[in-house]
Amino acid sequence: MANYIVLGAQWGDEGKGKIVDMLSAKMDMVVRFQGGANAGHTVKCEGKEYVLHLIPGGIVSGKAVNVIGNGCVVDPLTFIEEVDYLRKLGVEVTPEKLLVSSQAHVVTPVHKYLDRVLNKKIGTTGRGIGPAYGDKVHRTGIRLENIPDGSFIDRFREHAETYRQISAQVYDEPFIDVDDAVRRMGEAAERMKPYIGDSVERIAEFVRRGKNVLYEGAQGTFLDIDHGTYPFVTSSSTSIGGAFTGGGVFVEFEKRIGIVKAYTTRVGEGPFPTEQNNEIGERLRKNGHEFGATTGRPRRCGWLDLKMLKRSFIINGFNYVSLSKISCLSGFETLKVAVDYNAAGEPVYEELPGWREEVEGITEWNKLPESCRNYINFIEEYLAVPLGMISTGPDRKDIIYREKLI
Structure with a gap:
C-alpha cells in the first residue's frame, strides 16, 4: 500500500485528469487539497467524457472515497450542479463516496461579483476563487461548518450586506440580488449538508490503515501563489506544500508524480x-x-x-x-x-x-x-x-x- 500525489508541473492543463482517473481505479481514497471550481479536469473512460471542476476525479471510477479537503474553497451551487451532472451520466455520488471538509471555505455569489470587478487584468476564471481565499486570510470568511450548525444563512446575509455597502461606494457594476442569492444558496446548502464532515480524521484513518491514498492537484506549479508567476497566479498553493496544509495530514508520498x-x-x-x-x-x-x-x-x-x-x-x-x-x-x-x-x-x-x-x-x-x-x-x-x-x-x-x- 502506498501514498501518491499527482501535480501539474507547468501552468495547468497538463492532463492530470486522465492519470488521476487511471490511478483512482486502484485507490481507496482520492483527495483534492486546494483550489475550487476554477480547475477543469476532462476524464475519458469507456467511451464517455466527464468534465469535473470541483469533485475529485476518483468519483468516476466508483471505488474510491473522494475528499474535498480543508484547503479548498467550495461553491455550494457548483457542487450541487456537479453532483447532478455526474448522476445524469450514471456516476454514483453519495456521502459514502464523497466527503467535503467542514473547514473548507465557501465561495458565494458575492465572491463571483468581486472577481468580475477586481481581477480583469489577471485573467481569472471569474469563479470567485481569489476573493474567497481573500476572505479566508482576512478571517471574515464563511466555512462549510456553518451549514450543519445552522448559522450559514445569517452569516451569508451579513457577508452580502457588508460587501453591498462597499460596492455602493466603490464599484460601478450593480451588486447582486441578495434575496435571490440567499434563496439559492440556502437550497444548495441544505442538499450539501450530508456530504460535510471531518476530512482530517478520515484521511488520517486511511493513511494509518495503510490504504492506497491519492492526492490530486489542481492547476499547475507555476500558478502557485508563492512559486508561480506572481501576480498572474491562482490564490492557493498548487505545489506539494499545499497538500500538507490543504489536506491537514502529514503523508509520506512514495510516488510524487509530475504531469x-x-x-x-x-x-x-x-x-x-x-x-x-x-x-x-x-x-x-x-x-x-x-x-x-x-x-x-x-x-x-x-x-x-x-x-x-x-x-x-x-x-x-x-x-x-x-x-x-x-x-x-x-x-x-x-x-x-x-x-x-x-x-x-x-x-x-x-x-x-x-x-x-x-x-x-x-x-x-x-x-x-x-x-x-x-x-x-x-x-x-x-x-x-x-x-x-x-x-x-x-x-x-x-x-x-x-x-x-x-
Whole structure:
C-alpha cells in the first residue's frame, strides 16, 4: 500500500485528469487539497467524457472515497450542479463516496461579483476563487461548518450586506440580488449538508490503515501563489506544500508524480517565455484542442520549457513523470525545446528533429518513431527523473509504460 500525489508541473492543463482517473481505479481514497471550481479536469473512460471542476476525479471510477479537503474553497451551487451532472451520466455520488471538509471555505455569489470587478487584468476564471481565499486570510470568511450548525444563512446575509455597502461606494457594476442569492444558496446548502464532515480524521484513518491514498492537484506549479508567476497566479498553493496544509495530514508520498505536457500552454495573462504567437502556436492549439475545460478560453501555446520545468522539479521533488500529448507534435519537421535563458531573459533553444508519423494510441515504446523516442529521451536526460509513463492519446488505454507506477 502506498501514498501518491499527482501535480501539474507547468501552468495547468497538463492532463492530470486522465492519470488521476487511471490511478483512482486502484485507490481507496482520492483527495483534492486546494483550489475550487476554477480547475477543469476532462476524464475519458469507456467511451464517455466527464468534465469535473470541483469533485475529485476518483468519483468516476466508483471505488474510491473522494475528499474535498480543508484547503479548498467550495461553491455550494457548483457542487450541487456537479453532483447532478455526474448522476445524469450514471456516476454514483453519495456521502459514502464523497466527503467535503467542514473547514473548507465557501465561495458565494458575492465572491463571483468581486472577481468580475477586481481581477480583469489577471485573467481569472471569474469563479470567485481569489476573493474567497481573500476572505479566508482576512478571517471574515464563511466555512462549510456553518451549514450543519445552522448559522450559514445569517452569516451569508451579513457577508452580502457588508460587501453591498462597499460596492455602493466603490464599484460601478450593480451588486447582486441578495434575496435571490440567499434563496439559492440556502437550497444548495441544505442538499450539501450530508456530504460535510471531518476530512482530517478520515484521511488520517486511511493513511494509518495503510490504504492506497491519492492526492490530486489542481492547476499547475507555476500558478502557485508563492512559486508561480506572481501576480498572474491562482490564490492557493498548487505545489506539494499545499497538500500538507490543504489536506491537514502529514503523508509520506512514495510516488510524487509530475504531469508534463510535451509542449507548453497557459490560460489567462502573465509571462510565457516560449509562447508562439504565430502559425506554430495555432497549430499546437488545433492539434491539442487547447481550450479551457472550465472557461472555454483558447489556451496560449508554445514550445516546451525545460528550464522552467527544472524549477518545478526542485519545488515538488518529483520522482516519476508522466508525459502527455506527445501525439500533438506529430507532423512538425523541427521541434524546439528551451534549455536556458539568456541575459535578456529570452529562451535559449535546442532544436530536435520532428516526426511525420501519427503516434496516437501507440502502447509500445519501440513502435514510436525514432525521432519521437529521441525527443522523450532528451527530456528525461535533462530533468534527470524517469519518464515512466507516456500518454499517446486521450483514452485511458493510450499509455506506454516505461517504469511501473503501482
